[in-house]
Structure formats: structure tokens, C-alpha cells
Amino acid sequence: MKRKIVIRVTLNNGKKNARSKAMQIAAGLQGVESVSLQGEDSSQIVVVGDNIDSVILTSLLRKKVGFAELTSVSPISTEGEKPKQETKPSEFGIQPMVWLTYPAGVPSYYQPGVPYFAYDVAGYN
Numbered sequence: 001m002k003r004k005i006v007i008r009v010t011l012n013n014g015k016k017n018a019r020s021k022a023m024q025i026a027a028g029l030q031g032v033e034s035v036s037l038q039g040e041d042s043s044q045i046v047v048v049g050d051n052i053d054s055v056i057l058t059s060l061l062r063k064k065v066g067f068a069e070l071t072s073v074s075p076i077s078t079e080g081e082k083p084k085q086e087t088k089p090s091e092f093g094i095q096p097m098v099w100l101t102y103p104a105g106v107p108s109y110y111q112p113g114v115p116y117f118a119y120d121v122a123g124y125n
Contacts, residue, residue: 001050001051001075002033002048002049002050002075002076002077003048003049003050003051003052003054003073003074003075003076004046004047004048004072004073004074004075004076005046005047005048005052005054005057005070005072005073006038006044006045006046006047006070006071006072006073007026007044007045007047007054007057007058007061007068007069007070007071008039008043008044008068008069008071009022009043009044009045009061009065009066009067009068009069010043010066010067010068018065018066019037019042021064021065022045022061022064022065023035023037023045025057025060025061025064025065026045026047026057026061029047029049029052029053029056029057029060031049031050031051031052032047032048032049032052033048033049033050034047034048034049035047035048044071045061048076054070054073055070058070
């Protein structure tokens with residue numbers, strides 16, 4: 001699913017190449033189709049792509065560039081893409097859930113046994 005992610009980044013921290021560095025970071029993620037700067041002072045990075053994790057992108061920008069705030073994430077519908085139709089499973093398509101029951105006395109948690117090397121003490125052979 002295509003998404004449009006808008007992240008506000010503080011780019012006026014005295015570094016000359018902060019804009020290009022932020023755009024390189026955003027373009028380096030897998031699934032990114034386009035990256036652009038928008039806003040009054042080009043302080044918003046707009047990333048469009050397929051299956052982009054917005055939280056990871058924001059945290060990368062925070063680590064490498066400076067302050068970054070996730071402003072919006074919105075899906076983009078394309079003309080060639082058909083909306084998904086919800087299908088209800090048929091009566092026979094539903095499988096019942098089976099819960100395993102154990103007889104009384106069998107613990108439901110892991111109990112480690114005594115290691116075999118504990119019996120190999122000199123004099124107990």
C-alpha cells in the first residue's frame with residue numbers, strides 16, 4: 001500500500017548539507033519512490049513509497065540530522081489499484097480451534113531435569 005509520510009525536520013542548525021543528508025537518509029530506505037522538501041522554509045520532508053515504516057524513518061532522521069517530528073501518514077490510492085472487497089468465509093471454510101488438554105499431574109510449564117554430569121562424580125559410578 002502506497003503511503004505519503006510528512007516529517008517536519010529542523011534543518012537550520014548551522015549545517016550546510018543538512019537538507020541533502022536528510023534527503024539521502026529518506027531515499028535510502030527500501031520502498032521509497034520519491035522524496036521532496038516542502039513548507040515555508042523547506043522544513044518538511046515528504047516521502048512517498050510502498051510499505052515504508054514511518055517510525056524507523058523518523059528515528060533515523062533524529063539520529064543523523066536533528067529534531068524530527070512525524071506530522072502525518074496518509075494512504076495514496078492509485079487509479080489502477082482496485083479497492084479490496086471484503087469476503088466472508090463460507091461455513092465450511094472456518095476451522096474450529098482445538099485446545100490441547102493435558103491429564104492432571106502433567107505440568108504446563110517447563111521443568112528442567114538434573115543434568116547428566118551431576119551423577120558422574122567420582123565414587124558414584
